[in-house]
Amino acid sequence: MRHPLKVSDVMTRDVITVTEDTPYKEIVSLLAANHISAVPVVNQYGGIGGIVSETDLVRKEEFQRRRTPWTLRWWRHAARSKAAGLRAAEVMSHPAVTIEQTATIPEAAQLMAARGITRLVVTHDDVLAGIVTRSDLLKAFLEPDDRLLQRVRREVVVHALWDDPFSIQASAKDGVVTLSGEVEQRSTADVVAKLTREVDGVVGVVNQLAWVYDDLASAPDLQPSPELRRRP
Structure with missing residues (x-):
C-alpha cells in the first residue's frame, strides 16, 4: 500500500509562539531574530488564537502617515484598526488557517x-504541532533520484503490480521517472503511469511501457495514448 508524505514529514516542529498580550515591537524583534515571517498566537486557554505575519505588522507603516479618502474609509476601517494595534491580539489574523499533521502534501x-x-x-488533536510553509512542501522534490526510485518501486511496482513486478523497469533523472518493459494489458500500463505520477517527489513520467493486449480498444470514448506502444 502507498505511504504518501504527510505534513508531519516536512513541517517545522519547534515553533516560536507569542501570547495575545505580546507587544507589537517584541513580535517584530522575534521575527527578525529568528528569520521567520510569522508566529502563531496562543490564547489564555492554550489554543491557537490566530497568527501574526509580516503582512499584519506592516499595516502600521502603511497607515502611519497616510490619509485615506473618505470614500474608501468604510472598507479600510478593519485594516486601519489592525494598524493601530499595540499587541498580538489586536494585529493578528484570526482564526488561523490550520491543518492536521496527518494531512498529505x-x-x-x-x-x-x-x-x-x-x-x-499544523495541529494534532486541536493542539499546536508545528507550522508548514510553501517552501516546506517543495522538500519532496529534493529527494535524490535513487531514493525516489525506491519509493516508486515500493509503492507502485511491488504493491500495485502484484502479479508480475519484474516486468517493469524504472529509471529516474532529475525527478523524471521513465517506465519501460512490458505488461499484459494496456489498462495496466495506464494505471502504473498514473500511480507513478502520484508518488511524492516525482516531477514527471515518461511512459515507454508496451502491452500485449489492448483491453481498452473496445471502449469508443478512449483514444490511444501517444505515450503507450504495442508490442511489435
Whole structure:
C-alpha cells in the first residue's frame, strides 16, 4: 500500500509562539531574530488564537502617515484598526488557517492555494504541532533520484503490480521517472503511469511501457495514448 508524505514529514516542529498580550515591537524583534515571517498566537486557554505575519505588522507603516479618502474609509476601517494595534491580539489574523499533521502534501498545497496563503498552522488533536510553509512542501522534490526510485518501486511496482513486478523497469533523472518493459494489458500500463505520477517527489513520467493486449480498444470514448506502444 502507498505511504504518501504527510505534513508531519516536512513541517517545522519547534515553533516560536507569542501570547495575545505580546507587544507589537517584541513580535517584530522575534521575527527578525529568528528569520521567520510569522508566529502563531496562543490564547489564555492554550489554543491557537490566530497568527501574526509580516503582512499584519506592516499595516502600521502603511497607515502611519497616510490619509485615506473618505470614500474608501468604510472598507479600510478593519485594516486601519489592525494598524493601530499595540499587541498580538489586536494585529493578528484570526482564526488561523490550520491543518492536521496527518494531512498529505497535496492536501496542504490545495488549502494554501484556496486560501491564498503561504503557511499553515499544523495541529494534532486541536493542539499546536508545528507550522508548514510553501517552501516546506517543495522538500519532496529534493529527494535524490535513487531514493525516489525506491519509493516508486515500493509503492507502485511491488504493491500495485502484484502479479508480475519484474516486468517493469524504472529509471529516474532529475525527478523524471521513465517506465519501460512490458505488461499484459494496456489498462495496466495506464494505471502504473498514473500511480507513478502520484508518488511524492516525482516531477514527471515518461511512459515507454508496451502491452500485449489492448483491453481498452473496445471502449469508443478512449483514444490511444501517444505515450503507450504495442508490442511489435
